[in-house]
Amino acid sequence: MINSSNKLKTKLVKPKILYYGTPVVLLTTLNEDESVNISPISSSWGLGNCIVLGLGLGGKAIENLKSHPECVINLPSPSLWQNVEKLAPFTGKNPVPDYKIANGFTYEKDKYTASQLTPEESLSVKPTRILECPIQIEAKVMDIRIPDYYPNFGIIETQAKHVHAHENLVLNENHIDPEKWSPLIYNFRHYFGLGNELGKTYRAET
Numbered sequence: 001m002i003n004s005s006n007k008l009k010t011k012l013v014k015p016k017i018l019y020y021g022t023p024v025v026l027l028t029t030l031n032e033d034e035s036v037n038i039s040p041i042s043s044s045w046g047l048g049n050c051i052v053l054g055l056g057l058g059g060k061a062i063e064n065l066k067s068h069p070e071c072v073i074n075l076p077s078p079s080l081w082q083n084v085e086k087l088a089p090f091t092g093k094n095p096v097p098d099y100k101i102a103n104g105f106t107y108e109k110d111k112y113t114a115s116q117l118t119p120e121e122s123l124s125v126k127p128t129r130i131l132e133c134p135i136q137i138e139a140k141v142m143d144i145r146i147p148d149y150y151p152n153f154g155i156i157e158t159q160a161k162h163v164h165a166h167e168n169l170v171l172n173e174n175h176i177d178p179e180k181w182s183p184l185i186y187n188f189r190h191y192f193g194l195g196n197e198l199g200k201t202y203r204a205e206t
């Protein structure tokens, strides 16, 4: 039945962005000289072993993934939001593209020092993991597609190879304890943690 109630009225809006609340990822990729770049992103989703990322074509991350198809998908906790924000005005791309200069970006090569985060060797990929991030997923790039209807972004399909988790989050060997893990959420350009648990799905194993 069509809703005719006055209580849930909607309004047409034209938001500039559609960042409706997804986890922040600190994506580590390999630079041409084998140093490591860190890119904060929030466009990602996972299904099975596949994690799909959305990356702007003007950034360093996609350039690095094209030349070296490996990355680590590091998931920061809410307590790391200021480290993430320290990276926000930087790009590893040199020279900085004009549209990024217009948005206040400057070039920074040493993103670990800039964010006060610590590199840790990975098991199966060259880019390092970020020690402070409670979940670190080593992944290989399987495909990069640029939609012809919107050629500013790349859709990167990756396959997870190894998942590392801080010990205090691990429950029964292979589960992440959802009571202990909280992603850092990027909600219309503001940072949030999770609120209290509401319940669980019928398929939850913990």
Ligand SMILES: Cc1cc2nc3c(=O)[nH]c(=O)nc-3n(C[C@H](O)[C@H](O)[C@H](O)COP(=O)(O)O)c2cc1C
Residues within 6 Å of the ligand: 024, 037, 038, 039, 040, 041, 042, 043, 044, 054, 055, 056, 057, 058, 059, 060, 061, 062, 084, 085, 087, 088, 090, 091, 092, 093, 186
């Ligand atoms: C919290 C946060 C989320 C972001 N999400 C994305 C994203 O999903 N995709 C993207 O391309 N850029 C995103 N950005 C902007 C990138 O961080 C920016 O393009 C930066 O240039 C990436 O670094 P790089 O050029 O060294 O790869 C986000 C920035 C912040 C602070």
